Amino acid sequence: MSTSASAVRLSGVVPPLVTPLTASYDVDTASLVRLVSHQLAGGVSGVFVLGTSGEGTFLTDEQRRTVLEVVVGEVAGQVPVLAGAIDTSTARAGAHVVAALKAGVDGVVATAPFYAATHPAEISLHFERLASVADGVPLYAYDIPPRIGGTKLPSSLLISLGERGVIAGVKDSSGQETSLRRLVLDRAAAGLDGFAVMTGSELTVDSALGFGVDGVVPGLGNVDPAGYVRIFDAVAAGDFAAARSEQNRLFRLFEVVDVADRGRMGASSAALGAFKAALFLLGVIECPLTAYPSIPLDDDEIARIGSLLARAGLL
């Protein structure tokens, strides 16, 4: 099917960009341009838009188009741009794939169907159809069970999709380190060289790179892309002590997601609100608002995020 899928294996640090919003909930394109610059200056290997961190499922089709156009234009081929095509079903995700391709992205990323409960055989058909729509542009499977009703993409299915050229890799946000490691071993056993395995965890990057993962898609990388690049480079250089030390610093920085009062807002609002507050404090984006109907962080919470940034040496 997709022949370019195995061309270059994705690797390194590919942050899932947040979508900066204005006070009236429009896409803040000027802030988005600055966010892209912040990432490129940090040395990232790619960027991923309209994912979970990008609040893709909150945005209208028109807002999604704006994000795609701004980022593809601003990145201008310096690194690959991946786009989320996350929706409840094949037909609906397929429409997002079409829009992303039109905008000129270098790869698309899709979950299994959700809302309806599906079977691996159905998930396989889903990715096959999406790959056909993607028409040669690499398609990545996004494994994020907690968001899609618990559906976990089995290693055997992912390897099979890779062997058949349907997908070019996987972003694993399952939080299940042993299944991630199994996937790495299964990939080796299958001789599947072009298949990328990226972890979505901010907290175990040194370990994951150590056992053979190719890279990371860290939400916290919005805030400190250079930190994640340092982990990647340290592991590549065999300096595990340096990688561990940097990971530990970022582990503590990740405490920003626990700042907001969970009695007032959901987990998504708290985490994405924290990333946006940090970017706001760093001067990268102009407004820390998360998408409607997410409750925003208050001034005190934002100030506490400032303290954590300072502790991590970023402010």
Next chain:
Amino acid sequence: MSTSASAVRLSGVVPPLVTPLTASYDVDTASLVRLVSHQLAGGVSGVFVLGTSGEGTFLTDEQRRTVLEVVVGEVAGQVPVLAGAIDTSTARAGAHVVAALKAGVDGVVATAPFYAATHPAEISLHFERLASVADGVPLYAYDIPPRIGGTKLPSSLLISLGERGVIAGVKDSSGQETSLRRLVLDRAAAGLDGFAVMTGSELTVDSALGFGVDGVVPGLGNVDPAGYVRIFDAVAAGDFAAARSEQNRLFRLFEVVDVADRGRMGASSAALGAFKAALFLLGVIECPLTAYPSIPLDDDEIARIGSLLARAGLL
């Protein structure tokens, strides 16, 4: 906000219509017309399109429009037509509300946001915005935790939304009989007369009507609307023994959802495939296919559904 919300309290049997498809996965409008006739002949009090049974989350925007237009046209005001506006976020569900209103529906039905995990305060904002978009057309909350990451709509939130005129009622598909009963008691305590409480369970309708629920939105009602109407009428007449006997017959008929081999397909495919197979065997729809990428039932499975229909006196 919505003033008409308290106009007439929804009640009775309001089946969530399946969406008949052709072999090429287009909406089969002729079959849909026959399905509407089958429902009206069964004596239903309303119909609900583009819900979970309607595979709304599988359909493209265009297919959804087709369903809305055909059903609104065919029902022609004989009973209310409710439409699902089920999507991941307020903005995206709001677009479905707009489309449903344009088609002339009598009510819209929305879940809490999903994919992202939200807080009750955020869910409240979500329904407030949707009610504002609905602009006087009654909005119903759809409580279906297993499909939306486990989010349960608390009784206190639903009552508060009712008291503020945001929602006109709830369809409870939580499967939690005690929380449903609490809602009925809380409604009475709040004196919330115009607020409809409908159960989505096929299996406990006599009990639920017995403790004060107003009606039922049964997926199995696609197949045997008249059976559910008989339960409703029996309870209304105080004949609990007749209601129980009819419910028990339909309880056994519901075994159609267990016919398909769950090693081959997901739970949605098995249940909706069963309803469609039954309608196919009854001559109501022309093709039993469920939406892509759902695996279809095979001939043997369809034959076994025929046996269950015969046992229930329908074939």
Next chain:
Amino acid sequence: MSTSASAVRLSGVVPPLVTPLTASYDVDTASLVRLVSHQLAGGVSGVFVLGTSGEGTFLTDEQRRTVLEVVVGEVAGQVPVLAGAIDTSTARAGAHVVAALKAGVDGVVATAPFYAATHPAEISLHFERLASVADGVPLYAYDIPPRIGGTKLPSSLLISLGERGVIAGVKDSSGQETSLRRLVLDRAAAGLDGFAVMTGSELTVDSALGFGVDGVVPGLGNVDPAGYVRIFDAVAAGDFAAARSEQNRLFRLFEVVDVADRGRMGASSAALGAFKAALFLLGVIECPLTAYPSIPLDDDEIARIGSLLARAGLL
């Protein structure tokens, strides 16, 4: 195996007695005697000791013996006494069965094994062995998934155990009304007349009796046994309106379990602490303490429980 199992089918109201404790965490036998009197005066059909409400899993073997002896002695054959034999494995539960038989109980009640995850085939062996130990004294299966790692006893397994004379019935505390109803229908289909189906839910007794359940084992029945007996009698007399009204009153009384601050204590402590506080306020037991290490309710919480008792007409 057990021949007496099918002798008399258990039915009616069989409260799961709490275990009154002294301030030094000994079994308070004088309070336990009063609790038995309270139950018999309420018109119960039986009592169940050392179940979940009885904090059986908290007590030492010696404390358990004390409970058994006091209750068997005080009941003195007026109604059946059932005893929990709840432990992690067959061997350990079997030892409790032996102790209960020695004390002269009329039936024993056991869950599936827990801690280790087991298969239905293993659960079947478990009950077979326990029935063999029970040696003719009726054995009841206790279906309470949330307490035992989610293990649900399938209807097919229960019916099979009933047909083979292994168990004399089931106490269903699964909270799953549809599976409970399926069990009732499956029992009828199997012609299993001697097999008792009791619900453990305090909140749906009128409905459950309405669809064919034999009786109820309500924790709240410790507090108001007469109320549950009135529901049972009303349903038996075909007066569903009276049953519903009484159930609604007890539904509201059940709010006692929500009084305690769940930020300070677990769900078990809050619920059992509430029942004990109510019995303390009613003068039945002398000390409202729950078993170590449960956090006790404070004075303010106990006072609020008093208000709920007053609202329910009990104080």
Next chain:
Amino acid sequence: MSTSASAVRLSGVVPPLVTPLTASYDVDTASLVRLVSHQLAGGVSGVFVLGTSGEGTFLTDEQRRTVLEVVVGEVAGQVPVLAGAIDTSTARAGAHVVAALKAGVDGVVATAPFYAATHPAEISLHFERLASVADGVPLYAYDIPPRIGGTKLPSSLLISLGERGVIAGVKDSSGQETSLRRLVLDRAAAGLDGFAVMTGSELTVDSALGFGVDGVVPGLGNVDPAGYVRIFDAVAAGDFAAARSEQNRLFRLFEVVDVADRGRMGASSAALGAFKAALFLLGVIECPLTAYPSIPLDDDEIARIGSLLARAGLL
């Protein structure tokens, strides 16, 4: 409280010994003696009896005593012997602590209470009481949420218990790598030098040691203790490539737990049956039976385990 708790921090490889049984379900003491020799020859730093792998919750009190006496006697002080004191409540676990102390163990290991749902404040009281019973013998917390109804021991609670000298460390079988890493970082922040953090995962030992865990309690270590010791020694020597390679070999060997037909038996039976089958094939134990009512592996399954042992270089 316990002063010796901080004496020597537990570390290295401490396998949780299986309990060999005879065909009549007695403890096979001769096999148990050989298993201890197998472990000591493998270079382990300690052994842990009556844990999950030891089927402690299946055994009678008398069988537990036999295990304790045989292992303490055979180890004869060469390495520490830890004993599980796993039961539903403080009082019941406390009785196991007493029995273990009597047998002369060097440490005891307890979970939070289970069956009843408890609060961290109650879990804290639980461990305080057990430490008091243990009377100076180190007490370790056992974090194994899936077995005890989902209760996870929070890092803050564990650190607090460590700071107060209640526990000497934790065995983490939560499978949550990020919470395990948080615990390691929290321990460092608290300056809690004598507090041991051991992972219970067979599959991520190199990573866990890499980020600061002290050792491992691997069920698979029953079969290949020397392999786990090689991982430990390689990490200690800074040879991460060797550690990774050995971990990968053992990762694949762990596939023994997937051999048994899960349609016939539970997960516990399949995993422990596999370890016992491997030890049987290696000539260490005489009979591969798991505790009643566990279904045993059949001959074909045992043969397939032999193939995996051969592939791993053990047969």
